[in-house]
Amino acid sequence: MKKYDYDIVIIGAGGAGITASFTGNGFKKKVLLVEKNKIGGECTHSGCVPSKALIKAAKLTYNVTTLKDYSIDLKYKLNTENVMDYVKSIVNKVYEEEKPHSFEERGISVLKGHASFINSNTISVNGENITGKNFIIATGTSPKLPPIKGIDSDYILTNETIFNLEKLPKSMGVIGAGAIGIELAQALNRLGVSVDILLRGDRILKKEEKETSKRIEDILLGEGIEIHKNVKLKKIEDGTIHYLDNGNMGYFSSFEKILVATGRKPNLDNMNLKKIGVDYDSNKIIVNDKLQTSVSNIYAAGDIAGPYRFSHMAEYQGFIAAFNCIFPVKKKTDYSQVLWTTFTDPEISHIGYTEEEAHKKYDNIKVYTETYSHLDRAITDNEQGFVKVICHKDNIVGAHIIGNRAGELIHEIQMLKKFNIPIKKTADMIYAYPTYSDIIRKIGKKAYLDYLNNNLIVKTIKNISK
Known part of the structure; x- marks a missing residue:
């Protein structure tokens, strides 16, 4: 007689849950895969998929406006009335591969249902008790709204609601300057929405290299976006954002809609975790390096566990969690390769330490840079x-790319x-010409020349030949 209904019960069918179920x-x-909403989670329905569809539409729109840079003259009239229909169609296309029958097959x-x-060893779903040998909680996160008056008004949008819009608004305030806020602000502005970004700090994309975030800021300003820094929000009233500046009350003119992208909170409501002894805090479920709870x-696994809230990290953790449910020898998570x-346009990619962080971590680092202005394909x-x-001895400890195809180039590094593998090893590789990848070889050449110039034998030969 079987002891449990299932070997593995997975609660939440986003990136982590789907990967865990397949594993x-x-x-x-x-x-068993339990999901109270649609399979696919945030990434499919309110994150990666719809945002990239919107960004693509915005990129094409922007490209038309730059045709004069290529000596092409085109008369056009911008009409974004149906762009949200396109975004929804892409979401539906992706969801076709994630509907329940594709898993059941x-x-x-x-x-x-809600679990x-x-x-x-037991959960309740829709009044039915279900037993499992192991469980994986992959319920994700939701937008975390700042505690200010009016934050629950009809003017407010989050990433969970913005893609439900039938039409784009004429104006939008964007509160928050992380990846979600900045990506959508640029896309919306390019599609004809008047956009203001409001942030409580003094730098957008603060997790990136300072030089990188500054470049993106300059691009956004150049495209007509207004950026307001060090803003202390007080209340939202009739689409008007009221703020405090050096003790004085001010306000930003009324927006048709306001997008709030100020952080995330874990989806843990009514799961009875405290009752069964699962430890958690206001940000996440607490796990060890094998993704086990208390x-x-x-x-x-996934956003609910952190520390990195990306779809690719959710998939990574989903595999490890499922593996560890099955085998007695457990896999450990390794976050040293997070990227x-x-x-944005241009894209930004990030691995490891920033230059500032690397200087604090290591006594001696080498930094190699190359610009697209020396790359024929980019020209x-x-x-x-x-x-x-960024290298310490021969080891790459960080890398940062801003530019076209950054999201693809970063994987070679x-x-x-x-x-x-030291970056100098790419110096004698043969790269196709003209390609963006060739910029990696150019950096490899700089590292190799640096190696030669610091080689004792080379130094000796140089001294003899003087």
């Missing part, structure tokens, strides 16, 4: 940008970093 199923385990059971724990047969891309495409690679 468990791939190892011939009986898997693989042998993964799917149940729609709450009765004990460490209850050993219950794991957490991310912010899909023909009229693109600007740069690549920076990621591979070098992961397998401890």
Whole structure:
């Protein structure tokens, strides 16, 4: 007689939950996937997919406005009335591959409803008790709104509601200057929305290199976006944002809509985690390096576990959590290879330490940079940008790219970093010409020349030949 209904019960069907379900199923385990909304989670319905569709539409619109730079004359009239229909169509296209039947055809059971724990081996969904040997909590996060008056008004949008709009507003205030706020601000502005960004600090994209965030700021300003720094919000009233400046009350003129992108909070409501002994705080479920919670047969993965809230990290954790549910020898998470891309135009990609962080961590670092202005393909495409690679001895400890195709270029550096291959090894590789990837070889050449100039034998020969 079976002891449990399922080997693995996964609560939440976003990136982490989907990956975990496929992994468990791939190892011939009986898997249940529980989701109270639609499968796909935030990424499919209110994150990666709709935002990139909107960004693509905005990029095409912007490209038309720059045709004169290529000596092309085109008369046009901008009409974005149906752009949100396009965004919704892309979401639906992706969701077609994530509907319950596609999982059930693989042998993964799917149940729609809210799950709450009765004990460490039992949950209740829609009044039905379900038992499992192991559980993976992958319920994700939701927008965290600042505690100010009027934040619950009809003017307010978050990433969960903005893509439900039928038409774009004429004006929008964007509160928050992280990746979500900046990506959407630029896209909306390019589609004809008058955009103001409000941030409480003095720098947008504060996790990036200072030089990188400054370049993006200059681009946004050049495209007509207003950026207001060190803003202390007080209240929102009839689309008007009231703020405090050196003790004096001020306000920003009425916006048709206001997008709030100021952080995230964990989705833990009514799950009875405290009752069964699962530890959590206001930001996340607390896990060890094997993604186990304080209850050993219950794991957490994805945004709900942190520390990095990206879809690719959710997939990474989803695999590890499922693996550890199955095998006695547990895998550990390794965050030394974390990378991310912010899909502004131009794109920004980031691995490891910034230059400032690396200087604090190591006594001796080498920084190699190359600009797109020395790259023939970028010149023909009229693109600007740069690549920076930060090394300690021969090891890559950080890399930063701003420019066209940054999100693709970063993976070559990621591979070098992961397998401890010095960047100088790319110096004698043959790269196709003209390509953006050739900029990695150019940096490799600089590192190789640096190596030669500091080589004792080379130094000796130079001294003899003087």
